[in-house]
Amino acid sequence: AQSVTQLGSHVSVSEGALVLLRCNYSSSVPPYLFWYVQYPNQGLQLLLKYTSAATLVKGINGFEAEFKKSETSFHLTKPSAHMSDAAEYFCAVSGGSQGNLIFGKGTKLSVKP
Amino acid sequence: DTAVSQTPKYLVTQMGNDKSIKCEQNLGHDTMYWYKQDSKKFLKIMFSYNNKELIINETVPNRFSPKSPDKAHLNLHINSLELGDSAVYFCASSQDWGTRRDTQYFGPGTRLTVL
Numbered sequence: 001a002q003s004v005t006q007l008g009s010h011v012s013v014s015e016g017a018l019v020l021l022r023c024n025y026s027s028s029v030p031p032y033l034f035w036y037v038q039y040p041n042q043g044l045q046l047l048l049k050y051t052s053a054a055t056l057v058k059g060i061n062g063f064e065a066e067f068k069k070s071e072t073s074f075h076l077t078k079p080s081a082h083m084s085d086a087a088e089y090f091c092a093v094s095g096g097s098q099g100n101l102i103f104g105k106g107t108k109l110s111v112k113p
Numbered sequence: 114d115t116a117v118s119q120t121p122k123y124l125v126t127q128m129g130n131d132k133s134i135k136c137e138q139n140l141g142h143d144t145m146y147w148y149k150q151d152s153k154k155f156l157k158i159m160f161s162y163n164n165k166e167l168i169i170n171e172t173v174p175n176r177f178s179p180k181s182p183d184k185a186h187l188n189l190h191i192n193s194l195e196l197g198d199s200a201v202y203f204c205a206s207s208q209d210w211g212t213r214r215d216t217q218y219f220g221p222g223t224r225l226t227v228l
Contacts, residue, residue, distance in 0.1 A: 032213045038154075043117075043203060044219040050216040088154055094213040098168040100146060100158035101217055 002027045005100075006104035014112045018076040019063075021107050023091030026072065031093050033074045034101065035065055038088040050074060059087070080104045086111045116140050117203050117220035125226045126194060130139050134189045134223045136204030144210040145187040146217065147179060150201040159202075163210035189201045191225075 025031050033050050036044040047049040048059025055067045065076045074091060088108050093103040117138045126132055138145065145165040150156050160179045161168040167179060176192045191198060204220040 010178060034216070036219075041224075043221040043223075044156075044205075046216055046218075049214070090156065094215075095177075096158060098145060098158050098161035098170065098214075099163070099207075099210040100148075100161055101156075103156040106154045106156075 002029075002031065002095045002102050004087075004091050004093050004102060004104040006091050006107050008107055009105065010108045012053070012109065012110040012112060013081045014084055016080050018086065019081045019109065021076040021089050021091075023065075023074045023076065023104060024072050024092075025074060025093050027093055027095065029095060032095070033065075034092045034094070035059065035063070035074075035076050036090045036092065038090065038106075040087070044090065047076070056082065065083065080113045081109075083111050083113065085109060114165060116218050117204055117206055119202075119220040119223050122221060122222050123226075125228065128194055128196060130194050131190070131192045132225070133191070134202055134204075134225075136187050136189070136220055138185055138204075138206040138220075139194055140206055140208075140218060142208050142218075143184065144207045145181070146205040146207075147187065147189050148203045148205060148219075150203060150222070152200070156203070158225040160187075160189075161210065164173060166210075185211070194225075195217055196226045196227050201225070 001055045003026045036046040052065045091104040117226040201222045205217040207215040208219045
């Protein structure tokens with residue numbers, strides 16, 4: 001069975017500071033992992049995904065994530081936060097019994113001026 | 114060009130009513146999904162639909178029924194609405210079912226409020 005745990009329901013950073021959003025997974029098969037972003041009152045947009053090609057994955061808007069099998073982690077980072085990064089971020093693993101994504105509970109990112 | 118669209122965006126209705134939410138995708142995908150996002154932002158699968166095969170989450174009440182007139186559309190019908198049905202409902206699609214690396218593309222969501 002697959003599951004995802006996002007540490008920290010709310011992360012607050014200053015503009016220009018490093019963004020680090022944590023995600024740990026559990027999977028009985030080699031995992032495929034995704035990060036989605038949800039801006040207020042909008043749908044989910046794919047930031048990046050890991051599909052076993054490379055452990056460091058670069059996504060949109062300057063985000064990247066590193067797959068670490070030994071730590072069962074897929075943390076999301078961005079070197080310098082921008083005000084427009086304020087949103088809800090979801091980590092997900094594929095492989096649900098319905099072909100669905102299994103989501104973490106989300107992390108709300110706030111960016112202070 | 115909107116890849117996955119849903120209508121309506123907002124839906125406010127009384128308890129006991131029947132309502133529908135429509136979803137359309139223009140990506141040529143074979144699989145569509147309905148997810149429910151509760152008030153705590155938790156996303157949970159409700160249905161998957163692939164090539165006329167419906168896969169139901171056992172925890173979904175049978176008041177909810179998906180209907181797919183064709184591969185590009187998956188509508189959600191809800192009968193006898195209850196207060197607990199208030200949530201944001203997201204439609205999504207992917208190229209194929211069971212291909213775990215496929216990206217799922219999400220619609221903008223429908224915020225359902227049951228009074």
